[in-house]
Amino acid sequence: MPPASTPRSTGGYSRAASVAAKVASTEGALAAGMVLAARYRIIGLLGKGGMGEVYRANDLTLDQPVALKFLPASMAKDAAMLARFHNEVRMARQVSHPNVCRVYDLGEVDGQPYLSMEYIDGEDLGSLLRRIGRLPADKALEFARRICAGLAAAHERGVLHRDLKPSNIMIDSRGSVFITDFGLAAAAGELLETQAREGTPAYMAPEQLAGSEVTARSDIYALGLVLYEMFAGKRPFAAGTLAEMIRLQQSSSPHLATVVKDIDPAVDLVIQRCLSPDPAKRPPSALAVAAALPGGDPLAAALAAGETPSPDLVAASGRSAGMRPGLALACLAATIAGLIAISILLPRAHLATLVALEHSPEVLAEKSRALIGSLGYTGKPAGWAQGFEYDPDYMQYVEQHDRSATRWERRLGAAQPSLILFWYRQSPRPLVPDAFSGTVSASDPPQNVSGMARVWLDPQGRLVEFSAVPPQIDKSSAGVPPPDWKRLFDAAGLDIARFAPATPEWTPLSICDARAAWTGSLGESPPAPVRIEAAAWRGKPVYFQIIGPWTRATRMQSFQIDTRDEAFVAIALALGLSLVVGAAMLARHNIRRGRGDRRGAARLAIVSACFIMFQWAVGGSHVAAFEETDLLIAAVGESLLVAAIVWVLYMAVEPVARRRWPHSLIAWNRLLAGSLHDPLVGSDLLVGVSLGIAAELLLTFRQLVVQHFGEMPPPGSLEPLMGVPGTLASFFSIVPTSVALGLGWFALIFVLRIILRRDWIAASTLVLILVILNGLHATGAIVPSLLFSAAGAALLLLVMLRFGLVSLIAYSFVELILSLFPITADFSAWYAGASLFALLVIGALAAFAFHASLGGRSLLGDADA
Numbered sequence: 001m002p003p004a005s006t007p008r009s010t011g012g013y014s015r016a017a018s019v020a021a022k023v024a025s026t027e028g029a030l031a032a033g034m035v036l037a038a039r040y041r042i043i044g045l046l047g048k049g050g051m052g053e054v055y056r057a058n059d060l061t062l063d064q065p066v067a068l069k070f071l072p073a074s075m076a077k078d079a080a081m082l083a084r085f086h087n088e089v090r091m092a093r094q095v096s097h098p099n100v101c102r103v104y105d106l107g108e109v110d111g112q113p114y115l116s117m118e119y120i121d122g123e124d125l126g127s128l129l130r131r132i133g134r135l136p137a138d139k140a141l142e143f144a145r146r147i148c149a150g151l152a153a154a155h156e157r158g159v160l161h162r163d164l165k166p167s168n169i170m171i172d173s174r175g176s177v178f179i180t181d182f183g184l185a186a187a188a189g190e191l192l193e194t195q196a197r198e199g200t201p202a203y204m205a206p207e208q209l210a211g212s213e214v215t216a217r218s219d220i221y222a223l224g225l226v227l228y229e230m231f232a233g234k235r236p237f238a239a240g241t242l243a244e245m246i247r248l249q250q251s252s253s254p255h256l257a258t259v260v261k262d263i264d265p266a267v268d269l270v271i272q273r274c275l276s277p278d279p280a281k282r283p284p285s286a287l288a289v290a291a292a293l294p295g296g297d298p299l300a301a302a303l304a305a306g307e308t309p310s311p312d313l314v315a316a317s318g319r320s321a322g323m324r325p326g327l328a329l330a331c332l333a334a335t336i337a338g339l340i341a342i343s344i345l346l347p348r349a350h351l352a353t354l355v356a357l358e359h360s361p362e363v364l365a366e367k368s369r370a371l372i373g374s375l376g377y378t379g380k381p382a383g384w385a386q387g388f389e390y391d392p393d394y395m396q397y398v399e400q401h402d403r404s405a406t407r408w409e410r411r412l413g414a415a416q417p418s419l420i421l422f423w424y425r426q427s428p429r430p431l432v433p434d435a436f437s438g439t440v441s442a443s444d445p446p447q448n449v450s451g452m453a454r455v456w457l458d459p460q461g462r463l464v465e466f467s468a469v470p471p472q473i474d475k476s477s478a479g480v481p482p483p484d485w486k487r488l489f490d491a492a493g494l495d496i497a498r499f500a501p502a503t504p505e506w507t508p509l510s511i512c513d514a515r516a517a518w519t520g521s522l523g524e525s526p527p528a529p530v531r532i533e534a535a536a537w538r539g540k541p542v543y544f545q546i547i548g549p550w551t552r553a554t555r556m557q558s559f560q561i562d563t564r565d566e567a568f569v570a571i572a573l574a575l576g577l578s579l580v581v582g583a584a585m586l587a588r589h590n591i592r593r594g595r596g597d598r599r600g601a602a603r604l605a606i607v608s609a610c611f612i613m614f615q616w617a618v619g620g621s622h623v624a625a626f627e628e629t630d631l632l633i634a635a636v637g638e639s640l641l642v643a644a645i646v647w648v649l650y651m652a653v654e655p656v657a658r659r660r661w662p663h664s665l666i667a668w669n670r671l672l673a674g675s676l677h678d679p680l681v682g683s684d685l686l687v688g689v690s691l692g693i694a695a696e697l698l699l700t701f702r703q704l705v706v707q708h709f710g711e712m713p714p715p716g717s718l719e720p721l722m723g724v725p726g727t728l729a730s731f732f733s734i735v736p737t738s739v740a741l742g743l744g745w746f747a748l749i750f751v752l753r754i755i756l757r758r759d760w761i762a763a764s765t766l767v768l769i770l771v772i773l774n775g776l777h778a779t780g781a782i783v784p785s786l787l788f789s790a791a792g793a794a795l796l797l798l799v800m801l802r803f804g805l806v807s808l809i810a811y812s813f814v815e816l817i818l819s820l821f822p823i824t825a826d827f828s829a830w831y832a833g834a835s836l837f838a839l840l841v842i843g844a845l846a847a848f849a850f851h852a853s854l855g856g857r858s859l860l861g862d863a864d865a
Contacts, residue, residue: 029070030055036109040068040116056119065119066104073112082113089115092182094157099150101170101180120180121173125230126166134233137264139175141293144227146177148290149313151223154179155216155286156310162214164222165203166229201242202235206249206277209242217279223286224274231267232259236275250277266294287316299662308659311597315669317662322679322853323686331690335846338693339839342700346823349703351390351713352721353822356414357459360830361386361422361722368424368455371491376540377453377468381426383623385440388422388718395419395712397550405710416493416523417530417548418458420718425454430623438634440621447509463491466544469510470537483514483536488544492532494520499532506533506553508543522546571773575748580645583652583747595655600672604650605643608736612639619719619729642736649743656750657805664804671806682852687803688810689846695795695811696818702788709784717820720834727834730820731841738813745800745808763801767793810849814842 030053034042040057046067047054052075055068075081085106092103102118125143129135135143147169154161161168163181170178199208205221208214228236236254239245254275256268270292276282283289287310299309299317309317322328347353359367365386394417398407411419423442425431428451433444447454450472456465466488489496499518506517512535521527528548535543545551590596616635622628657665667684675681707713719726752762767790774789799811821838822831829835 029053035060036068036114037107040066042068059116066116067119068114068116070112070114085113085115087182091159092117094159095150095154095182097150097153099146099177099179100153101178103182118178120170120178122171122176124167124180125169125171125226128171129166129229129233134260135230137231137262137267140227140230141267141295142175143171143177143230144293145290147179147223147226148286148293150177150179151219152286152290152310152312154182155219156312160214160216161219161222162208163199163203164219164226165200166226169226201245202237202239205279206246207279209246209249215279216285217282220274220282220286220289221279223289224271224282227267227271227274227289228254228256231256231263231271234259249275264294266292285312285316287313291316291320299666308595308655309662311600311658311665311669311672314658314662314665315673315675318666318680320679320855321857322855323683325854325857328683328686328850328853331686332846332850335686335690335693336843338690338697339843342693342696342818343823343825343835343839345697345700345704346818347825349700349707349713350822351419351715352718353824354412354713355418355420355459356412357420357721357829357831358414359459359461361388364422364457364459364461365424367461368422368457369426371455371463371466372426372453372468374487375453375466375468377451379428379451382429383431383440384424384426385431385621386422386424386722387442388420388721389442390715390718391417391419391421391550393552394548394550397548399712401549403710405708407710408707408712414460416458416460416462417464417528417546418460420459421464422457422459423454424457425452427452430625430627431621432623432625432627432631433621438616438620438631438638460493462493463488463544464546466491466541467508467510468540468542470540470542474538476538480513481539483516483534483539483541485516485534485541488534488541489532492544492546494522494532502531504533504535505531506545506547508533508535510535510537510542512537512542514539522548568773571769575769579744579747579751580648582751583649586652586656587648590651590655596651597654597658597669597672598651600654600669601647601650603672604739605647608646608739609639609643611732611736612642615729615732618725618732619722642740646736646740646743649740649747653743653747653750657746660750660753664801667804667806677852679853679855681806682849682854684803684806685810685849686846686853688799688807689814689842689849691795691799691803691807692811692814693818693842695792695815698788698792698795699815699819702785702792705784705788711785714819716822720821720838721831724833727821727837731817731837734813734816734820738809738816741812741816742805742809745796745812746805749797749800759801763797766797770796810845813845817841 030036030042030045032042032044036042036057039059039061041060043056043058043065045053046056052070052072055070057066057068058064059066071081071085075085089103089106092101096102101120104116104118107114107116134140151161151164159182161179161182164179168179168181170180172178201209203222203225205214205218208218225236237245237248237252239248253272256263256271257265270283270289273281273283273292274289283292299313323331365384368386398411425440425442425447427449429449431440431445433440434446442454442456447467447469450469453468454466455463458464486496489499496518499520502517502519504515504517507515514536516534518532519530520532521529530546530548533543533545533547534541587596613635616631616638620635621631623631654665667678667680670678671681703711703714717730720730749762749766752765753759756762756765770793771786771789774785796811799807817838822835823838824832824835826832827836
């Protein structure tokens with residue numbers, strides 16, 4: 001560090017100054033050749049002043065030159081000065097950067113404290129400016145970027161320098177730049193009000209001189225003063241007193257152009273912003289200053305130097321302007337056109353919209369309650385739940401036993417049996433699920449409380465299955481009326497006269513004293529042979545079920561999957577397990593090496609956890625009982641699990657991406673920093689939304705083609721059909737899923753790049769994996785399916801490799817919401833609200849991205865230009 005009274009270096013001078021140092025060495029308290037602490041051999045005095053003496057020495061243990069700074073004996077007994085001396089070491093050691101002078105350790109010789117630091121063979125910037133005047137513009141720009149990089153490294157560690165000035169900036173003989181003297185440095189947020197005015201008044205920000213809050217933007221002000229002095233060769237404010245300095249800072253706006261005629265306007269502008277009296281109007285970071293300097297790319301410089309750029313450096317890099325207005329308008333127009341096309345085509349390619357969903361869940365629930373009451377279960381329920389489900393047994397049966405190209409077309413619409421079923425259940429006690437999901441389902445909690453009843457209906461409101469639990473104690477001795485089986489047949493929309501009596505085979509779980517069975521068929525084209533089983537206890541039905549050849553006796557046999565499904569599951573599980581294990585190991589490695597954006601990972605994990613809690617709040621099961629605490633704990637546990645997975649994935653992928661592929665994270669780091677309206681963020685969002693719609697259109701065309709070969713339309717989520725709660729819960733689940741999916745794709749491509757060592761081989765392998773997975777899942781049209789899968793994988797890689805993480809997450813979000821929500825152009829349908837919500841969310845996101853991408857520019861004016 002340079003002594004306070006002399007503009008000397010931490011370690012050395014230029015050649016001329018080195019000679020003077022050797023002559024002055026005889027004036028120091030320590031003679032050349034002395035060995036201190038059996039480790040340091042004194043070479044000579046480098047400088048002396050009010051803060052002590054600085055010597056050049058050789059570290060005999062490590063055989064390298066160092067600088068030793070000794071605190072004067074008079075100050076060594078001053079607790080405040082000694083604390084400042086210790087603070088210099090503590091703060092400087094927190095910052096490790098090529099443009100920051102390294103401080104090694106503290107020591108003491110005969111009661112006199114000293115610190116050892118990096119020896120720099122050069123001179124300080126203040127001395128250099130006094131010798132040569134202002135720096136050449138290109139050299140000043142080079143020095144400015146390096147000073148910004150060093151200051152940014154300190155700020156990233158939460159360290160405020162508070163005394164940035166030319167005499168505390170060293171230039172070595174090779175032209176490298178080092179920030180020195182952290183004696184006044186402090187951790188952000190830990191400064192006392194009485195410490196605000198410490199430093200050099202000529203290089204203090206207005207708020208420092210006023211004794212108010214000192215922040216990183218106070219250092220930015222000092223940075224602006226240093227930059228001005230480098231380019232102009234003099235200080236911007238020539239004040240003789242402190243009062244005059246304060247007046248000039250508040251009233252004048254220094255312009256380099258009035259002093260240096262050939263100055264680049266961009267340099268003048270960024271220095272003016274740094275010297276704004278209002279801290280809020282200054283650049284937010286030193287990296288933002290570097291990014292605003294002309295011709296500079298701090299990110300490229302960091303990569304060329306073999307460094308891993310910090311998240312702030314990545315965020316400050318790249319273009320500040322967004323997409324060209326004409327291109328942005330074209331993307332927005334394509335998005336709107338794509339949404340219109342999807343609302344027309346997608347209903348023909350989704351199972352949920354191809355089945356005739358005649359009644360809303362509210363109507364079906366009312367039908368179920370009325371049926372349960374008519375069957376003699378009239379007690380007021382304390383808990384109830386409802387939902388839609390696909391019939392997987394019927395789907396599998398059709399796939400295995402009907403190979404015709406029209407097998408699904410003949411079973412859609414209002415056909416009986418239906419591929420989608422509605423369930424309703426009620427209980428005299430609150431329904432509290434046992435599963436970790438915290439949501440009541442058709443089978444959770446189990447049907448084991450007297451008075452519980454469950455109804456399965458098809459979308460047309462026809463009864464498919466009924467079950468109820470009789471009283472645990474029944475002392476009635478009155479006569480038992482015969483069961484009214486016809487009431488159940490009428491509820492199922494069947495004519496009991498068209499069914500032949502048969503011997504009962506299926507036994508209900510509940511006790512019964514009467515059983516009956518019938519055989520017949522459902523529907524007309526194609527007719528489905530079925531048998532109907534029923535049971536009653538003391539005249540009240542406890543069981544009714546329409547049983548087809550597809551119905552599995554689940555209590556007697558396990559479900560078997562075919563070889564292709566086994567291969568699909570095996571590959572998916574192997575990839576998932578490899579991803580989790582690899583991500584955990586990589587995250588551990590990054591944490592031990594001090595890498596990774598922990599702040600960004602924490603923010604992302606918190607946001608993901610919040611969305612999971614929002615999902616549970618609007619779509620989960622809730623009871624007005626003490627069991628609500630258990631449900632809350634389960635929801636919190638799930639949200640923390642998701643947050644942990646997201647955190648691990650991010651800590652595993654982000655440091656590697658930032659080192660090898662930082663340009664893909666520029667918009668993402670700006671988004672994490674809260675810059676929602678940043679033009680680059682808007683551009684990447686708009687691209688992601690547009691390409692996500694393109695990908696969904698591609699999938700829709702694929703499905704329309706393969707449906708002609710007998711492939712089943714894809715079943716989307718049925719949760720959005722459950723009104724506003726289901727719609728919001730689905731939306732809240734899609735957001736963290738999109739983030740996790742984007743991070744997962746990033747992790748997979750990076751693992752492949754590390755293993756295969758060639759980007760094109762890694763990309764080709766990922767395409768091949770996706771094509772194979774889709775081929776295993778295809779049923780009747782393998783070749784068209786593989787071609788569309790290859791096109792979809794190529795589009796995914798384009799988004800991932802060309803546009804980055806923000807576009808990839810937006811792409812995944814759009815694909816998920818369009819795949820899971822029931823999309824329809826018939827706004828008279830009862831579920832049109834959910835469809836309109838999905839389309840409006842995408843449209844609103846595209847509109848916001850379009851507005852942000854313009855960056856405040858006039859669309860018409862730019863277009864004309």
